[in-house]
Amino acid sequence: MKLIVGLGNPGSKYKTTRHNAGFLILDQILLRNNVSWQGKKFDSEFGRMRLLGEDCLLLKPQTFMNLSGKSVAQACRFFKLESEDVVVLHDDVDVPFGKVKARMGGGAGGHNGIRSTISELGSEDFARLKLGVGKPSGDKAQMDVADWVLANFSDDELNVVEKAMVDETLLRIQGIFQQSR
Numbered sequence: 470m471k472l473i474v475g476l477g478n479p480g481s482k483y484k485t486t487r488h489n490a491g492f493l494i495l496d497q498i499l500l501r502n503n504v505s506w507q508g509k510k511f512d513s514e515f516g517r518m519r520l521l522g523e524d525c526l527l528l529k530p531q532t533f534m535n536l537s538g539k540s541v542a543q544a545c546r547f548f549k550l551e552s553e554d555v556v557v558l559h560d561d562v563d564v565p566f567g568k569v570k571a572r573m574g575g576g577a578g579g580h581n582g583i584r585s586t587i588s589e590l591g592s593e594d595f596a597r598l599k600l601g602v603g604k605p606s607g608d609k610a611q612m613d614v615a616d617w618v619l620a621n622f623s624d625d626e627l628n629v630v631e632k633a634m635v636d637e638t639l640l641r642i643q644g645i646f647q648q649s650r
Contacts, residue, residue, distance in 0.1 A: 470524045471646065472550055473498075474541055476559040476582040479531040485627060487602040488618040490634075491558035492529050493627075494600065497635045499527065511543040521643045537582040538589030545590065555595035556645055557586060558638065562614055564601030567629045569637040571645060572597045596645045598638055600630075 475491030483489050499505065504518045506529075513528040526548065530540035541555060559582055564570050574593045577584035587593050605612035612620075622630060 470526060470548055470550060470554065471520075471649075472526050472528065472541070472544055472548070472555045473520070473642070474528045474530065474537070474555065474557045474586075476534060476537050476557060477529065478533050479529075483619070485621045486619050487560050487622060488534060490560040490600040490602055490630060493630055494558050494635055494638050495527050495529060497631050498639070501635070511540045511547065513540040513544070515544075521639070521646055523646050534585075535581045536585055538585035538587070541586050542589035552590045552592040552595045553649065555586075555590070556598065556642060557583065557595060558598045558600060559583060560602045560618055561599035562602055562604050562618065564599045564603075566601050566603035566626065567633060568601035569634055569641055570599040570601070571641040572599065573645075573648075598641050600634060600638070 473495065475495035477483065477489035477492035499516055502518055504516055506514045506516045508515065511528065512532050513530045516527045518525055518527065526544060528540055528544055530537040532539050545555065559580055573596050576593065577587055583597065602618060604614070605617045
């Protein structure tokens with residue numbers, strides 16, 4: 470079994486913010502596969518499905534971003550999963566908007582949700598899909614990065630997230646699964 474975790478913040482206030490890119494992508498993956506979130510467990514919303522030939526548990530931690538690792542660790546303990554079975558989807562300002570980059574292991578890169586996950590798992594050895602939300606530019610260039618990630622996507626940006634970025638995420642997940650076989 471694989472654990473796919475989308476990072477974000479719970480509540481309608483944050484629903485379409487850049488920081489919730491992980492939540493948005495997982496919602497679309499379930500929608501495309503006619504699967505619903507099944508309930509709450511591990512301080513998360515969760516769903517189970519077969520994805521790209523693997524049994525998967527999907528999580529949206531409801532602990533707020535900075536404590537996301539708590540949910541990940543609970544699910545790993547319950548299902549006896551290793552950190553190598555975990556794929557975390559998270560926003561990244563250093564990746565251009567609309568791009569998705571895969572990485573196995575490494576540090577937190579300044580992302581508090583990843584920092585929490587590393588701390589709670591006691592390992593950096595999990596896959597990350599960095600969902601590009603870009604940096605503030607143009608008339609927003611002086612905007613604080615924290616304010617940027619907590620700002621809502623525009624309708625056009627949301628369209629890119631829910632279509633092209635989901636497609637790219639699924640390709641990256643497929644690559645991760647193939648490498649682990």
